Amino acid sequence: MQYLRIKEELIEQIESGLFVARQKLPSERKLAEAFLTTRVTLREALRALESEARIYCEDRRGWFICPEPLRYDPRLTLNFADMAKQQGRIAFTELLQAKQILATKKTAKLLQVPMLTNIYHITRVRYLEKRPVVYVVNYIKADYFAKLLDFDFTQSLTVAYKKHYSLCYQTTYYRISTTSLSGEVALALRATSGSPAMLIERTNYDQKGRLIDCDLEYWRHDALCIESVAELVSQEA
């Protein structure tokens, strides 16, 4: 089990402070040579470190040391910028696409509307310290938000809801699972196909209990940790 030995040695090097957050590791060939092994085995060790969220891979750029994950509390109104700021992080949002579409079978189901209903479809990438960490897809019921597309989506959606429509999230159903990145999502996050990820799916309701939007968030798995408090309700509830 050479790759485990290599993994442990790299962990020591990381923890000793030889590498700092966001720093690039030496090239795979150099590491393989240093550990007297082949690239295949060396990459096995790197993959293990990746699963432990100690390093991450940028497609064709190399391996880097993970910074601290962002702490995410599902109970809070999710304003990415503020959440990052409160944790001393530098956030940035890039708009990939914002358009009005007709609900497909899948999106109709998500928003609980008939097929072919008008909905908005917004795709964004969010960055922490210039690293893309999450790919966000929003599906929004168009009838509550006339002219929504006029607004600036590099700002928070929830702020726009409140400011222009006096609506805000009251209740959120969410689902968190692990998955992997591929295709367009992987590309936007500079990840290779197959990189481990967390998927957060949310369905949001306003003060009146009306479903207003859904979002799908694909997080690089090392960039996030869920942290929250629960006041427990009994099992029978």
Added chain:
Amino acid sequence: MQYLRIKEELIEQIESGLFVARQKLPSERKLAEAFLTTRVTLREALRALESEARIYCEDRRGWFICPEPLRYDPRLTLNFADMAKQQGRIAFTELLQAKQILATKKTAKLLQVPMLTNIYHITRVRYLEKRPVVYVVNYIKADYFAKLLDFDFTQSLTVAYKKHYSLCYQTTYYRISTTSLSGEVALALRATSGSPAMLIERTNYDQKGRLIDCDLEYWRHDALCIESVAELVSQEA
């Protein structure tokens, strides 16, 4: 990108119903031959399917189709057996170890007690349909629970707390992150070192706000999804 093609073909085969949940895939050598490739490339495809939680690997036994994940709501008092039952699953708990120990630096910090305080240390593995899916470590403040070790830990801890000590969880701080399995944990879950996992760390307080125990849960990542509802509180809170 052969391995992506192979992955897609296997997904089709799975979705077509050619394989059913918990079924074993053909051996890696046979699959490699069928897809006209080498084992290395074939395994790349299998790893991708593993990250997507479509198949899982039992150490030295082979690859199997994932059953549905267990839905886990952090707001509920966590009684594994009942949770499983409610979802029509067959649950079983195996006790690995239950003993009294003196708090180490790490466990003292977790339980917010001085070092060398008496605490209980319980290690269990939980199964769904005979598959080990989560490795649970409990650290419990001993002074609230005289003679706790006399009880049956294949049953729920929370039931024992309530029945014998009239204590129950009121508030829980939890943290969910992704990691990978290794060592003893991997062994107990029949996983290979490096398998993707979710780690749930919880700190539990009773009705009087006293910290009573902590637990660390290492889940096979495909076996779990977090599903819950949040009533949102404002950002400023």
Added chain:
DNA sequence: GAGTGGTCTAGACCACCCG
């Protein structure tokens, strides 16, 4: 243009599982 990461080949040996 040099070097890099992503992908792939064609083998090999071993410990272990299962029949």
Added chain:
DNA sequence: GGGTGGTCTAGACCACTCG
């Protein structure tokens, strides 16, 4: 005891990044 999965070797080619 045969076949399996886990691990490893020693290469190779290509498209891409970066200086």
